[in-house]
Amino acid sequence: MILGQVVGTVVATIKDEQLAGEKILLVQLMNAKREKIGRPLAAIEVVHAGVGDLVFLVRSREAALATYPVQGPVDLAIVGIVDTAEAIQDVELELPFGESFFT
Amino acid sequence: MIIAKVVGNVVSTIKHSCYAGRKLMIVRPMHLPGDKPDDDFVAIDAAHAGIGDTVLVCSEGNATRALVGNPNAPVRSSIVGIIDSVSIIR
Numbered sequence: 001m002i003l004g005q006v007v008g009t010v011v012a013t014i015k016d017e018q019l020a021g022e023k024i025l026l027v028q029l030m031n032a033k034r035e036k037i038g039r040p041l042a043a044i045e046v047v048h049a050g051v052g053d054l055v056f057l058v059r060s061r062e063a064a065l066a067t068y069p070v071q072g073p074v075d076l077a078i079v080g081i082v083d084t085a086e087a088i089q090d091v092e093l094e095l096p097f098g099e100s101f102f103t
Numbered sequence: 104m105i106i107a108k109v110v111g112n113v114v115s116t117i118k119h120s121c122y123a124g125r126k127l128m129i130v131r132p133m134h135l136p137g138d139k140p141d142d143d144f145v146a147i148d149a150a151h152a153g154i155g156d157t158v159l160v161c162s163e164g165n166a167t168r169a170l171v172g173n174p175n176a177p178v179r180s181s182i183v184g185i186i187d188s189v190s191i192i193r
Contacts, residue, residue: 001127001144001145001146001178001179001180002144002145003113003129003144003145031142031143031144032110032111032129032143035142037142046119047117047118047119048117056113056115056118056127056145058177058178058179059179060164061164062164062177062178062179063177065164065175065176065177066119066177068175068177069175077177079118079119079122079177080115080117080118080119080122080127081115081116081117081118082113082114082115083114083115083116084113084114085111085112085113085114085129086111086112087110087111087129087143088110088111088154088155091108091110091131091155092108093108093131093132093133093134093140094133094134094135094136095106095133095134095135095136095189095191096136096191097135097136097191097192097193098190098191098193099188099189099190100188100189100190101187101188102156102157102186102187102188102189
């Protein structure tokens, strides 16, 4: 799952019938430091998120499962509205050669 | 699985039902010296990890669906272990 922010809405009247009735929002994926990842993408949503909300999303097959039992042709779905998402910054991410122990 | 650090957590009250009662953590993959660090993502905690822990993350939907016990849950990544040590030959 990945974090994202809803930055707009998308209206498409002519679309696959399995998408009928689905709300489509424009989402900018981002990391915990709110830095953008890629370009804004269209996502269906199942939790009534609004523009400006911080959300978390699922991609590919999981997105189609978000509207189970209907499994439409979607590859990005908003599955939760985030209240808080805090991350510590100075974390050593380098895995050195040799032995390293993590207490 | 991915070797990653838990760098934060996500609190969400309005979410898909399959996430109910699940702790959501923000994890960031670790990398070898000289490689470019990856972006972080969200994983369901199934190993009682805390912020700062080094963990094993499984990022495949079917395994995580089995873990939450719902074959149709829109879930992808899960923390499945807490790492004690890693050794890498050059």
